[in-house]
Amino acid sequence: MAPAVDSEVDVLIVGAGPAGLMLATWLSQLQIRTRIIDKRSTKIMAGQADGFQCRTLEILDSFGIDRIWKESNHMLEVCFWNPDENGVIRRTVRAPDTPTGFSRFTECVLHQGRMERFFLDHLKENGDRIRVERPIVPSVLQIDEAEVTNPAAYPVTLKLQHLTDEQATPDQGNNIPNGLFRSNLTADDTEDLIRKSSGKEGTEETIRAKYVVGCDGAHSWTRKQLGFKMEGEHTEIIWGVLDIVPITDFPDIRVRCLVHSASAGSLMVIPREKRVVRLYIQLKEVGAGGGAVDRSKVTPDQILKAAQKIIAPYKLDYEQCDWFTAYQIAQRVSDGFDKFDRVFLAGDAVHTHSPKAGQGQNVSLQDSYNLGWKIGLVARGQASPEILKTYATERQQIARDLIAFDQKFSKLFSGRPAKDVSDETGISLEEFRKVFHQGAVFAAGLSVDYGPNILVVKEDEGKEEGVRCRPDLAKKLKIGMRLPSHKIVNQSDALPIELQKLLPSDGRFRLVVFPGDISKPEIYSRFEKLGEYLSSPDSVVSSYTPQNTPRDSVIEVLTIHSAKRTEIELQPLPEAFHPFDKAKGWDYWKVYADDESYHEGHGQVYENFGIDKDEGCIVVVRPDGYVATTVAVEDTRSLEAYFRRFMIKL
Ligand code: FAD
Incomplete structure (x- = not known):
């Protein structure tokens, strides 16, 4: 290893996904000395999140980032399809996807990689103060507890490993659960791809930071260093996702649909940009031989076949598949969001759940949106470090609400439709409609209601x-x-x-x-x-x-x-x-x-x-x-x- 290089920074962000990039955007805006590192050589190219909720769009607009709204597909309608008395699927409900009067925005869809691109462009156009440094992983995190209350101190020490591109690129065989590198989509990321070598590959550096924020996703290394655990359930449900240009006679393929078949399971249709449609299909819990499904062996063809059964008698096929994945969900929340108000966690690092309600990316962005200005004002010396405590209290509650919402919503989605009013174990259309509607405010990100604290005075607390x-x-x-x-x-x-x-x-x-x-x-x-x-x-x-x-x-x-x-x-x-x-x-x-x-x-x-x-x-x-x-x-x-x-x- 090359000799260690010592440096100091106000904020170090680990992970340049949605949560990390939102935080970097805030800190760039507030001109805080910040570094952001990511273990991958490039940003995400396709797949993963695609839904943007009203509140997220309001927030992005408040930074002047309006390209998502311009480039995305706006989802204006939602339809429910359910089996009739003969077991044939029929459209039973047609409604606005975002209820009227919620926001000046409505839900829209664009793949996560475009949003990351917009953040990167925004960072560059607004002073080019913060650039994502890749591929780098931290290997050691130490907190000097004696210094955590000293506002001038840099109490967090990290060792950073500069990787080679080979080290940063995961095995692209069959064992890639999140589909990250399975894409054949997009040509807009040339700059990332031809990224010049930093000349530091294979070296290690030691840095000290005032604040560290782990935005490093569901398997968060930072969370593990802090000793926090994810609490909750790990479901056995495997989800198949296909991003395809569909060839179909299904009439509602360009609106958001929830299709419940009589006995073949359920499917969600998400109409996307550039003729693409995303299909979410719940795959069977057990494999053909009776054992658990090995999700690394799931193919696009298997997912398509499952979708064809659900959507029958309509036909469904494709020539172009941009991305697919099969993954298992856990509905869990971390038992800690920060340590000593010096190291924080945001995004998937502290909550994971199913993708059906399109919440993961939105809530992750909103976590670091909540945190960014607080760290910024404290680092500038304008506000007391006490305000940093409100991050955990405000966002932990949101994460818990999110899991509760997801559990309710998943049950509805996964449940069998009721045959008639006497069918008590099935889910009635009325029940489905009610929960779906109640969830709309939450899903839009507009039910966030921060409780009284040092920043919020609601009644007599002050x-x-x-x-x-x-x-x-x-x-x-x-x-x-x-x-x-x-x-x-x-x-x-x-x-x-x-x-x-x-x-x-x-x-x-x-x-x-x-x-x-x-x-x-x-x-x-x-x-x-x-x-x-x-x-x-x-x-x-x-x-x-x-x-x-x-x-x-x-x-x-x-x-x-x-x-x-x-x-x-x-x-x-x-x-x-x-x-x-x-x-x-x-x-x-x-x-x-x-x-x-x-x-x-x-x-x-x-x-x-x-x-x-x-x-x-x-x-x-x-x-x-x-x-x-x-x-x-x-x-x-x-x-x-x-x-x-x-x-x-x-
Ligand atoms: P991530 O996006 O996971 O980003 C973490 C970043 O940290 C990555 O860039 C990673 O390379 C980096 N990293 C990880 N470990 C380290 C380390 N040790 N050192 C340095 N860097 C590290 N959400 C929605 O809102 N709507 C949807 O429709 C939706 N659909 C989804 C569909 C699928 C198939 C999947 C898998 C997810 C979906 N999500 C959706 C969820 C969404 O993708 C995540 O919630 C969101 O990406 C979380 O953002 P994040 O920044 O917290 O984490």
Whole structure:
């Protein structure tokens, strides 16, 4: 081995799958010194995850990554097929795939490799600060416990092995359970493939990090070093997956379908981009000889034959197969998500489950979306390390909910359809429909509701510290959940815009001020007073903004009033609401009206959030777009008390 090279880094990410790349994107945005390593020579080329849920699309959009939405296949309809009294499959339900009013996005499908490509491009276009280093594996992880509470310390030491390409490429024989290298798809990854040698192959280096995040998938090496165990069940069910261009007379091949046959099992149809359709088929639990199925021996032809039986009397065949796999699922959650608030785990490293509800990739991305800004603010010295504890409490609960949801959903999917109302062991169509619908909010990623903690004040929990939370002022807005989007109109230029577009993922907290109808003098005067406070040297904005940085760089103030837009002028409003910069002039993108737009209707945001136009309120929004708390417009003390809990004056 070559001599060890010592270096230091703020954050080391192990694994460049969806979870690792999302984290790298956050940390690049926040300009944190970060390295990300992966044991494979290239990113994933085809297969694995393909479903993007509403919340994931909102999050990606908040980073300016909109190529998934543009390139993907949008799944707008879902159909259920069930056997009739003669055992012949018939379409029994047709419904919107994403229920209406959930989000400005609907579920869409594109293979995971494209998303990884978009992340890599985004990292490059946005400063090229972080590049995935391949093929590298860590071989030793040590934590200096004496240093974990010292914010300036680099208490985690890792040895990294730089592999050769041969070492990084797994055996491509039959024994590849996740199908990772079975693809014959795509030509867009040339850059990865011709990656120049780093010249470090076969060497070892030792690095010290402030934080390490294991995003290294279901077999996580990092998790094993921390001594955590996956708890839950390992099912015997084998799933076959085919990505094919189908040749079929089945009428619903281009909509999402759940097909339950009378006796041949069930099948899920996922219509994809470029004429491709993914079929998920539950294979029998035992092999032909009575023993367990050896999934490494499963062939595309076997999976196709199983699908043909389910979909009969319709015909199904293909000429082109892009990817296939056969895999077994475990529904498990790790018993730990972090150690000493210094080493964290995210994604499949802490939860695994079936792929049917399309959750794995989405929840994995959202894990590191939850973590990234917290590590970023702490590494910058802006926030107390205490906020890091909320990662485990917030995400562990989501992982448990995910497994519970998956168990319910899997049972429905795997169960035998009921023959009639007296058939108690079968699953009735009504039951299926009910659970499917109930699960839709969860599956869309929109049921996430973070409980009270240092960052979330829902009712009286912050009272002793002086936070007077007023959920009654925004009755339909849920503290702890993501701020929903509605159209509002820019005061300065009449442009209608989605509220979420004002919340880019850039590490800032936001005070979204709903002053009410500021054309009324008494309401305006309350608003004006708030403006005076926000401009004062002791305000939350002034206190936490370092000198010589823009006034909105730590806490941004946005205003949505409910007066008629044409009755208000921007210029006379207090400067706190549209700050002035010597080089750039006034900021025209901070004051909005809840009013009718010329071409895109009226978003009715006050009504949708349950805000009274005379009372108003201030909604504090976390950097990840979740509602932190709600206070009265005049209650600046509560704002101070809220931020005092974890913010550091620089
Ligand atoms: P991974 O994607 O597993 O990434 C881990 C990364 O870490 C890899 O790049 C790996 O090379 C690297 N790595 C591992 N160990 C080390 C190490 N020791 N050192 C360095 N690097 C390491 N999810 C959905 O949301 N929707 C779907 O429709 C869906 N369908 C699926 C279909 C199939 C067939 C499969 C197998 C999975 C599917 N999933 C789906 C799940 C989804 O692929 C995963 O949940 C998701 O990829 C998890 O992301 P991750 O970043 O946590 O882990």
